[in-house]
Amino acid sequence: MTGVELLALAASTSLLAGWRLYLVTFVTGWAMRLGWINLPDKLVALDVLANPWVLVISGAAALFEFFADKIAFIDSLWDGINSAIRPLGGALLALAIVDPGDPVWQVAAFLAGGGAAFVAHAGKAGARAMVNASPEPFSNIAVSAGEDVATAGLLALAIANPIAAALIALILVLLSLWLILAARRMVGRLLNRTPA
Template identity: 40%
Template sequence: MSVLPLVFTSGWASGINAYAVVLLLGVFGTTGLSDDVPETLRRPEVLVIAGVLFLCDSVADKIPYVDSVWDAVHTLVRPVAGAWVGALLAGHSGSLSDVAAGLLGGSTALASHTVKAGTRMAVNTSPEPFSNILLSLAEDLGVGGILTFAMFHPTAAAIIAGALLLLGALLLLFLATRIRRYLRRRAQRREERRLAGRGGGPPGWGAGG
């Protein structure tokens, strides 16, 4: 069976939380739930490092503006992780070249990371922190649920991941449009207040009759 759907799904998930992907795949392989996990991902040191970094990610991802800084730092990390996991999966199965799998996993991770980072920047315009926490929890649960589903139904999971990627891109476009309108209105109100403070008004305002 082709490993292509699993590579695509793991790439999508890596763009959201690369450490969760490495940790989950390692756990699946170590516990014997899946024979498709390469030996490299089952190594104890890999699991420990991935677990610690996953905890760091989980904390940083729920703090407004800290999450955007964290995303910026991981602009390179997540696509590289997606490419690395994809190449490992391909090498383990032998049904897809390592290079092709790496390109697929990396590009998919970059696409989902872009959607995630852009959405977080939009959510950070909200004055309350609960949106970040809820969105982060939804992302963590989504990655865990779909990656687990991919172990048993890789094609269906890849379709779901592709649909979520498309919906995320559309949501990001919608949020970006709304934010631009909000910023324009705020700039206009600021300018109106500035003019009012300087006593500005229509020509002839205040002239004697």
């Protein structure tokens, strides 16, 4: 992979970590183990994702998250717990992908990766808070399944064509920002209602 492709891969994986950190870690590690992601020799530190223990732990967490995300109150609790974990995971994924010999790139990747993961997580959590307020369970399940498909599809694209995935990731960051603002407006309207 070229330097531009590695940056695009870092941007995409860190953004997706804001939605599904454990799935992203598992699939990225599995792709490395199968040789689908060929990293330059100087980036062998990222091979830690292909470690069997990391694969087992991230795979088990991804499986738990898959089911927990479909139940409204558990989903909200899970998003709350992961409010610090997902942005940090996105930052570490981005940090692991860039050139370890250049501290400037490391700091920039850590900050950008953490920021992208935080914005994606905040957008997801805000949107899901609105959906979870619905009394019926089907909208929550449909939105969660859509997130699963979008994450898996964009991650597959990031592995096959990192630059195209980074462009889509940029659009998703903008969408996440819009969702954060929409959730904020909705909460403001709910709090400002006057009783009849």
